[in-house]
Amino acid sequence: MASNKYEEIVLAAVKLFEKKGYHATSVQDIADAVGLQKGSLYHYISGKEDLLLGVAQRAITEFNLRMERILAGEESSQEKMKKAMEMHLGLITHDVQLSTVLLRESVALGEKPQQVVQEATDLYLTLWTRLIEEGIQRGEFRPGNARMTALAVLGACNWVYRWYQESGTMSSDKVAEIYANVFLDGIAK
Numbered sequence: 001m002a003s004n005k006y007e008e009i010v011l012a013a014v015k016l017f018e019k020k021g022y023h024a025t026s027v028q029d030i031a032d033a034v035g036l037q038k039g040s041l042y043h044y045i046s047g048k049e050d051l052l053l054g055v056a057q058r059a060i061t062e063f064n065l066r067m068e069r070i071l072a073g074e075e076s077s078q079e080k081m082k083k084a085m086e087m088h089l090g091l092i093t094h095d096v097q098l099s100t101v102l103l104r105e106s107v108a109l110g111e112k113p114q115q116v117v118q119e120a121t122d123l124y125l126t127l128w129t130r131l132i133e134e135g136i137q138r139g140e141f142r143p144g145n146a147r148m149t150a151l152a153v154l155g156a157c158n159w160v161y162r163w164y165q166e167s168g169t170m171s172s173d174k175v176a177e178i179y180a181n182v183f184l185d186g187i188a189k
Contacts, residue, residue, distance in 0.1 A: 005034070006044050008034050010054070013051050017101045018096075022048075027041060030048070049110060052106065053113040062091060064120060067127040067128070070083045077135030078135065078140050081132075085183070088176075089160055090172050093160065094172070096166070100161050125151070129147045153179075
């Protein structure tokens with residue numbers, strides 16, 4: 001039962017952080033959203049920052065796990081790039097509120113929690129860089145700075161949370177296809 005209430009608290013916090021921002025959301029706002037007294041909320045969480053850290057860690061861990069699976073595949077580097085973009089954009093567009101909190105609000109964390117998120121984010125960048133280096137070594141991608149290319153791809157993909165509308169004219173798969181074509185045409189031999 002406690003884990004269900006905790007999940008309810010997490011979902012409420014994500015909605016509030018996305019709508020109002022982390023700093024403008026109070027612990028009382030979160031307690032009100034789940035029908036608890038403020039003091040009772042602390043039975044489930046140790047504080048607002050720990051809640052934000054947990055949300056950010058959960059999100060970036062999912063990105064990392066899925067990217068590791070793609071890298072372990074036997075496909076060409078170009079196919080892996082397409083899969084990686086589909087995965088990344090799929091996760092962002094599947095839960096735009098969570099993506100917004102990860103990409104916009106996690107910077108509000110204090111130094112030590114921010115370092116935890118940064119390390120997981122750095123791992124994700126390293127995995128993308130490895131994919132691009134693999135493509136360069138295989139002769140599928142034009143030689144260049146793999147890390148900068150990874151940053152460019154992730155920057156473009158991450159911005160999708162700002163404009164994507166689930167009710168819009170394009171599915172996340174279509175957006176991923178367009179992005180993959182743009183980037184692969186730019187880096188393929």
